[in-house]
Amino acid sequence: AAIVEQTFNVEDITVQRLCRPQVITAVNGTLPGPTLYAREGDTVIIHLVNKSPYNMTIHWHGIIQFLTPWSDGPEYITQCPIPSGGNYTYKFKVTGQEGTLWWHAHTSYLRATVHGAIIIKPRLGHSYPFPRVYQEVPILLSEWWSANVVEVERNATDTGNAPQRSNATSINGFLGDLYNCSQDQTYKLKVKQGKTYLLRIINAALDEQHFFKIANHSFTVVALDAVYTNHYETDVVVIAPGQTVDVLLKTNQVVGSYYMVATPYRSSDVNSHNVTTRGIVVYDGASQTQTPIMPILPDSHDTPLAHKFYTNITGLTSGRHWVPVPRKVDEHMFITFGIGLEQCINPGPGRCLAANSRLSANMNNESFVLPQGRGASLLEAFYKNISGVYTKDFPNNPPFEFNYTDPALSTLNATTIAIAFAPKSTKVKTLKWNSTIEIVYQNTAILGTENHPIHIHGFNFHVLAQGFGNYNATRDEPKFNFDNPQLRNTIAVPVGGWSVIRFQANNPGVWFVHCHLETHLPWGFAMAFEVENGPTPGTSVPPPPANLPKC
Numbered sequence: 001a002a003i004v005e006q007t008f009n010v011e012d013i014t015v016q017r018l019c020r021p022q023v024i025t026a027v028n029g030t031l032p033g034p035t036l037y038a039r040e041g042d043t044v045i046i047h048l049v050n051k052s053p054y055n056m057t058i059h060w061h062g063i064i065q066f067l068t069p070w071s072d073g074p075e076y077i078t079q080c081p082i083p084s085g086g087n088y089t090y091k092f093k094v095t096g097q098e099g100t101l102w103w104h105a106h107t108s109y110l111r112a113t114v115h116g117a118i119i120i121k122p123r124l125g126h127s128y129p130f131p132r133v134y135q136e137v138p139i140l141l142s143e144w145w146s147a148n149v150v151e152v153e154r155n156a157t158d159t160g161n162a163p164q165r166s167n168a169t170s171i172n173g174f175l176g177d178l179y180n181c182s183q184d185q186t187y188k189l190k191v192k193q194g195k196t197y198l199l200r201i202i203n204a205a206l207d208e209q210h211f212f213k214i215a216n217h218s219f220t221v222v223a224l225d226a227v228y229t230n231h232y233e234t235d236v237v238v239i240a241p242g243q244t245v246d247v248l249l250k251t252n253q254v255v256g257s258y259y260m261v262a263t264p265y266r267s268s269d270v271n272s273h274n275v276t277t278r279g280i281v282v283y284d285g286a287s288q289t290q291t292p293i294m295p296i297l298p299d300s301h302d303t304p305l306a307h308k309f310y311t312n313i314t315g316l317t318s319g320r321h322w323v324p325v326p327r328k329v330d331e332h333m334f335i336t337f338g339i340g341l342e343q344c345i346n347p348g349p350g351r352c353l354a355a356n357s358r359l360s361a362n363m364n365n366e367s368f369v370l371p372q373g374r375g376a377s378l379l380e381a382f383y384k385n386i387s388g389v390y391t392k393d394f395p396n397n398p399p400f401e402f403n404y405t406d407p408a409l410s411t412l413n414a415t416t417i418a419i420a421f422a423p424k425s426t427k428v429k430t431l432k433w434n435s436t437i438e439i440v441y442q443n444t445a446i447l448g449t450e451n452h453p454i455h456i457h458g459f460n461f462h463v464l465a466q467g468f469g470n471y472n473a474t475r476d477e478p479k480f481n482f483d484n485p486q487l488r489n490t491i492a493v494p495v496g497g498w499s500v501i502r503f504q505a506n507n508p509g510v511w512f513v514h515c516h517l518e519t520h521l522p523w524g525f526a527m528a529f530e531v532e533n534g535p536t537p538g539t540s541v542p543p544p545p546a547n548l549p550k551c
């Protein structure tokens with residue numbers, strides 16, 4: 001195994017988009033940032049030099065970080081932010097994972113422009129569990145704001161309202177020909193006829209789930225979240241923020257040009273937002289003047305189509321690094337979540353919503369607050385036994401039962417107001433080392449329904465079942481897939497529905513759990529697991545690195 005060592009210079013640069021210059025924060029001067037290539041078993045060392053005006057961190061999304069929690073990156077969870085002008089070295093091993101992951105800033109909206117692909121190839125001498133491919137191509141979908149994204153978030157925090165929506169979607173940094181002044185900023189994938197390409201699709205968007213299609217072509221899904229899957233044929237990929245999908249693309253059509261399109265999947269009706277983007281697949285020898293062929297796009301609210309893709313793919317149990325489902329459960333959790341309200345802090349014109357409130361979000365009626373200003377990250381507090389940073393009473397169940405998915409909950413009335421207000425807290429759930437946890441994630445309809453992608457740091461988890469309505473153990477447990485479920489790090493919990501996941505808490509440390517829709521994170525849509533140390537040094541959190549930033 002090798003050592004992959006790189007320097008990430010984070011600094012502000014000016015780029016031209018949508019007919020105007022915009023200052024953005026970027027890594028090594030490019031958008032998206034550099035692709036990190038490694039082989040399974042390699043050690044990755046990234047020297048982060050923060051020349052940006054912001055205090056920030058980087059998270060290596062989906063990397064298990066076994067015994068390297070100090071390198072996970074979420075600010076105030078595993079480290080304090082790297083100050084503007086400071087630096088920090090992330091060091092971790094890439095073991096037991098092959099495929100596509102990605103890295104991104106884990107500080108406010110900075111991840112809109114501070115992100116890039118992570119590509120983990122098999123060890124030398126090992127091959128993919130699919131036929132040889134001609135070329136591998138990362139496809140990064142992200143969102144673009146014609147504004148400073150840190151200010152976009154700050155404005156939202158000040159008013160208590162939802163933040164300004166993005167102005168466009170991009171493919172590998174290109175907005176494409178549907179946007180003003182972007183004709184010559186269209187991503188082109190040049191291909192040869194009769195070959196197989198491996199597209200490594202990453203949804204780095206802050207808030208948009210996407211349908212992804214290429215006219216006249218279909219895909220074979222071979223991996224999700226850097227875990228191999230059984231081959232799954234489809235002409236559309238559905239991908240939520242945080243997730244990755246690896247597909248084989250056969251260039252088996254007539255020589256020509258074909259649009260590749262990413263168009264939002266909006267699970268709720270209230271939030272329509274047209275930020276469709278397209279790039280072009282150009283065959284070698286295609287005429288320069290031909291208008292590319294457009295695929296037929298799904299309706300943006302096509303939940304049955306999204307659900308089919310999200311649930312029909314199964315894990316490849318013969319794949320290297322496959323983990324069988326742990327059969328004995330030590331702890332059951334039932335976690336409800338959704339959007340809610342909190343008291344307005346600064347009442348005044350334009351600063352409050354109805355009922356003197358502002359938007360908030362919660363899990364099991366606890367709205368998570370980062371321990372900012374308390375002198376230590378959660379992981380430091382765990383390691384050094386510092387009190388006053390967090391409490392250990394995150395509940396296993398919601399405090400009250402209600403009809404979680406009743407559509408009537410989406411309107412603000414006396415009943416919803418009574419359940420929408422959740423207290424602010426910094427509560428973690430303590431897990432015994434090596435115990436097996438099963439969680440039912442129950443989406444709620446409070447103030448509106450939406451599909452929420454839930455990401456767990458530090459683990460991959462099996463997805464045993466998913467469905468709509470209120471979870472019902474008697475009805476739904478018999479449907480659990482123990483044989484070949486998906487194993488992933490981010491689960492898109494169906495709109496007005498539920499997902500059941502299971503994992504083994506074999507990685508000591510503190511691990512963040514949150515909705516990967518960036519709008520919902522500052523509202524408190526999060527919790528954390530504190531996994532106790534095991535009995536040996538090889539199962540305990542090691543000391544922090546010397547240059548760990550101070551709070």
Ligand code: C2O
Nearest residue numbers: 059061074242455
């Ligand atoms: Cu990709 Cu905590 O995030």
